Amino acid sequence: MYLDKTSIVIVDDHSIVIEGLKSLLDESHLNVLGHFTSGKEACNFIEKESPDLVLLDINLPDVSGIDLCRTIKAVAPETKVLVLSNHNERNIILQTLQNGANGYMLKNVSKQALLHGIELVMAGEIHFCGEIRDIISRPTKYELGDTPHLTKREKQILQMVADGKTTQEIASQLNVSPLTIETHRRNLHHKFKVKNVAELIMMATKHRLL
Structure with missing residues (x-):
């Protein structure tokens, strides 16, 4: 299984949730390195151990999970963060993604859905459960604006980025130089007015281009 040997840290304010997870x-057969009910303690451990993945709740007693996500990305840049929360408010979801989350799922997902989500995030994709995807894909007209005009190649690269492929992988598959792909990626970021891959995928989803 792809997830074998994946090291995971659980951060949730409810001990019973931690025990269940x-x-x-x-x-x-996943490797749970540690589990914490407070953000500060979790962050110290994550900075030291650099786990593959953090399952992160939004509600914590000492810090917002939204802010903790940004801190985790600062101290352990290679660690993936998959939010697992009861919160389905659109602004919370978007803030967390802007702070570097690699995915967002609700706690009512099935075991199979959670494991599938973990697998996709570890494969490099930005993953949302179905309900979260529906929420972020229904922007207001003010938020949405005009749909950017994309070339055929830009649409192709956008889909490959959403599939979690790296610049090198895309370049190899399309038989062009990595520099060419980086140029297309910069153009996509400019057209969608975004700063990172998570925001790009989020905006492309809003415009129903993915």
């Missing part, structure tokens, strides 16, 4: 992950 740990049991589920243990059954799936």
